Amino acid sequence: MPQPEPALLPSIAPTLMAADMVALTTRRTMRWRPGLSVDGSGAPHSEIFAAAGEASGAGLALALALDRLDPEDRRPILWVQTRETARLTGRPYRAGLPAALRDRVIHVLADKAQDALFALEEGLHCRDLAGVLGEISGNPKQLDFTASRRLSLAAEKYGVPLWLIRLDAGRDLSSARMRWQAAAAPSAPPRWNSAAPGDPCWRAELFRARSHAPGKWILHHDGQTLNTAAPEARPHAATTAHPVGLVFAAGARSLAAG
Amino acid sequence: MHAGTRLADARTLCPQLAVAPSDPAEDHAFLEALALWARRWGPWSALDPPDGLLVDVTGVAHLFGGEAALLADVRAGFAARRIAVHLAIAPTAGAAWGLAHCPLPNGEKEEADPLARLPVAALRLDPAVLTVLRRLGLKRIGDLDRVGRDALQRRFRNRKDPAANPLLRLDQLRGLVAEPLLPVVPEILPLVQRRLLEPIRHRELLERVLADLADDLVRELEAQGKGARRLELGLWRVDGAVTIRSLECAAATRDPAHICRLFSEKLGEIDAGFGIETVRLRTSWAEQLAPGQGDMTAPEERPGTTLAAFIDRLATRLGPRAVTRPVPHASHIPERAQRWQPPLEPAPPRQEELRFHARPLKLLDKAERIAVLYATPDGYPKAFRWRGAVHEVARVEGPERIAPEWWRERSSARLRDYYRIEDGEGRRYWIYRHGIIGDGRGSDLQGGLPDWYLQGIFA
Numbered sequence: 001m002p003q004p005e006p007a008l009l010p011s012i013a014p015t016l017m018a019a020d021m022v023a024l025t026t027r028r029t030m031r032w033r034p035g036l037s038v039d040g041s042g043a044p045h046s047e048i049f050a051a052a053g054e055a056s057g058a059g060l061a062l063a064l065a066l067d068r069l070d071p072e073d074r075r076p077i078l079w080v081q082t083r084e085t086a087r088l089t090g091r092p093y094r095a096g097l098p099a100a101l102r103d104r105v106i107h108v109l110a111d112k113a114q115d116a117l118f119a120l121e122e123g124l125h126c127r128d129l130a131g132v133l134g135e136i137s138g139n140p141k142q143l144d145f146t147a148s149r150r151l152s153l154a155a156e157k158y159g160v161p162l163w164l165i166r167l168d169a170g171r172d173l174s175s176a177r178m179r180w181q182a183a184a185a186p187s188a189p190p191r192w193n194s195a196a197p198g199d200p201c202w203r204a205e206l207f208r209a210r211s212h213a214p215g216k217w218i219l220h221h222d223g224q225t226l227n228t229a230a231p232e233a234r235p236h237a238a239t240t241a242h243p244v245g246l247v248f249a250a251g252a253r254s255l256a257a258g
Numbered sequence: 259m260h261a262g263t264r265l266a267d268a269r270t271l272c273p274q275l276a277v278a279p280s281d282p283a284e285d286h287a288f289l290e291a292l293a294l295w296a297r298r299w300g301p302w303s304a305l306d307p308p309d310g311l312l313v314d315v316t317g318v319a320h321l322f323g324g325e326a327a328l329l330a331d332v333r334a335g336f337a338a339r340r341i342a343v344h345l346a347i348a349p350t351a352g353a354a355w356g357l358a359h360c361p362l363p364n365g366e367k368e369e370a371d372p373l374a375r376l377p378v379a380a381l382r383l384d385p386a387v388l389t390v391l392r393r394l395g396l397k398r399i400g401d402l403d404r405v406g407r408d409a410l411q412r413r414f415r416n417r418k419d420p421a422a423n424p425l426l427r428l429d430q431l432r433g434l435v436a437e438p439l440l441p442v443v444p445e446i447l448p449l450v451q452r453r454l455l456e457p458i459r460h461r462e463l464l465e466r467v468l469a470d471l472a473d474d475l476v477r478e479l480e481a482q483g484k485g486a487r488r489l490e491l492g493l494w495r496v497d498g499a500v501t502i503r504s505l506e507c508a509a510a511t512r513d514p515a516h517i518c519r520l521f522s523e524k525l526g527e528i529d530a531g532f533g534i535e536t537v538r539l540r541t542s543w544a545e546q547l548a549p550g551q552g553d554m555t556a557p558e559e560r561p562g563t564t565l566a567a568f569i570d571r572l573a574t575r576l577g578p579r580a581v582t583r584p585v586p587h588a589s590h591i592p593e594r595a596q597r598w599q600p601p602l603e604p605a606p607p608r609q610e611e612l613r614f615h616a617r618p619l620k621l622l623d624k625a626e627r628i629a630v631l632y633a634t635p636d637g638y639p640k641a642f643r644w645r646g647a648v649h650e651v652a653r654v655e656g657p658e659r660i661a662p663e664w665w666r667e668r669s670s671a672r673l674r675d676y677y678r679i680e681d682g683e684g685r686r687y688w689i690y691r692h693g694i695i696g697d698g699r700g701s702d703l704q705g706g707l708p709d710w711y712l713q714g715i716f717a
């Protein structure tokens with residue numbers, strides 16, 4: 001490899017590096033907020049850790065998917081489950097899915113974690129899919145760092161986002177760009193019947209992210225069917241701070257970005 | 259003896275009778291094959307189930323040296339195959355049918371209007387109509403002419419089906435109205451094979467041969483404007499053993515690389531023995547697939563596979579039932595209101611879901627029984643135990659009563675009262691009480707204490 005001109009090297013390299021570092025720092029310090037990746041940018045591979053006895057993992061994954069996906073996009077979305085997760089938390093129920101995704105779910109039931117990983121990777125290679133959701137329980141040894149790296153690379157190369165739900169799993173080594181811990185949170189009482197369960201609410205912790213600072217939020221999804229309704233249409237719209245419907249009401253932290 | 263005679267009666271008359279069970283499907287398939295073979299006497303042929311064939315010989319007879327010679331040739335052809343036939347040539351299909359089924363004596367053929375001598379049974383009519391005509395005393399087609407069109411039209415004015423309307427059949431017989439026939443079209447499914455000089459024993463060579471075969475097959479499919487839905491790969495070993503591998507595609511495909519990739523999943527555990535000498539690739543189900551034209555002005559196509567190819571790959575590896583799509587089904591019972599079907603099949607027609615029904619994000623495969631603390635008979639649940647953990651109920655909404663489907667279930671099936679609940683931690687579940695105490699239902703018809711079940715989990 002030919003050496004570059006020694007006279008040019010000192011003049012260009014420091015400026016480039018400085019610019020890169022500034023960009024990296026601003027990206028790194030930018031706090032995550034709902035609606036950041038509406039344009040399809042952002043991390044294509046996320047992991048959501050959740051307990052198996054609740055559907056908060058799948059709920060948060062769907063909310064994040066709705067937050068990211070283009071509402072005009074009518075391509076199907078893939079939902080991969082192992083038999084074990086289907087037994088633990090049940091299968092997706094069409095009438096309970098968000099209306100935007102109801103007719104678009106393609107479900108894969110894999111016998112083992114290895115088959116599920118194969119299905120996930122094939123799904124990421126498919127250009128006709130809007131996104132891929134995976135549910136894997138525990139820490140199977142097939143899902144090691146190499147496997148998660150393969151998934152990340154495939155998701156980045158083909159531009160198909162992946163939300164991998166890890167049920168009852170330890171926080172093992174992974175190359176996911178954003179890693180969430182999700183748990184159910186008590187919901188806000190609905191307006192007309194305060195004794196009834198309200199809109200879904202999650203205690204979400206972003207404990208590792210490549211482009212964002214970690215943080216904790218309480219997220220809730222507007223609307224009964226997980227759809228992202230415009231805040232003007234909602235009677236209690238005054239309390240919602242964000243137009244996409246994912247609202248965080250974190251305690252002491254600032255709500256503004258940066 | 260006639261059709262419909264009992265076997266015992268027939269055996270009484272002829273004890274040496276050979277008996278074979280009836281097989282209508284096989285008979286129909288044989289008739290189809292015969293119809294295709296009969297196209298040697300005319301450009302197209304049609305079926306006349308259960309036992310007839312119609313061949314269009316318009317402008318053909320001179321090739322055989324006249325109509326009589328054509329009929330002789332047909333008779334010889336069927337005789338060589340030991341099939342008894344009644345033959346007739348006529349200007350219309352109806353007349354040919356009538357003459358073949360009700361042959362006229364030789365003397366009557368030379369009369370001025372031989373068709374008028376035919377019995378009314380030659381009109382291809384339903385037995386009920388034939389009975390009516392017989393009771394009216396109309397035995398021959400000439401009798402119908404004598405009655406007159408007006409009378410026939412008045413008597414059978416409500417019969418739209420040709421087989422029930424003698425006037426329509428009469429016009430078809432005379433060629434006054436057109437009678438469209440559905441010709442039999444042979445479907446030649448592509449089949450390609452390679453006989454190998456040197457038997458192959460290694461997988462790399464087999465894949466090479468498979469790739470060549472896939473290329474050949476795709477060329478054949480392209481020529482027919484079709485795409486393969488089901489493919490069969492046959493491997494003939496030197497010692498005569500045959501291995502068949504088949505696969506089915508979610509959508510018609512004409513992509514050799516895709517076909518190769520799907521089959522290479524299935525070549526893993528093939529025992530080549532002393533070598534494979536013949537490889538044959540066959541399409542057993544093909545669908546129309548018009549050749550598409552690439553859009554030159556469109557931006558570069560995005561990388562990745564298509565949805566159909568993706569589904570094929572998953573179905574080959576995980577089994578055909580693994581890839582599905584939830585579709586609604588007409589039922590009130592939650593677990594019955596959803597079915598799973600192959601992802602590319604069209605969704606069944608459905609009603610809009612009721613907006614005020616809150617349904618869980620996930621439904622357990624089988625509702626799990628839980629122990630619930632509640633005020634009998636129909637109070638709100640206060641706490642419940644599920645999978646060994648106790649959940650305090652903080653919020654509750656309900657009941658939503660779903661009655662059993664009486665047209666499907668036994669009278670002892672109990673109703674369900676569904677509650678949406680949220681526990682102290684914010685976890686949301688869908689539970690139901692199966693019955694009410696004293697409702698006189700249940701397995702013992704006593705209406706004992708109802709059970710509680712957890713069926714779904716909300717987001």
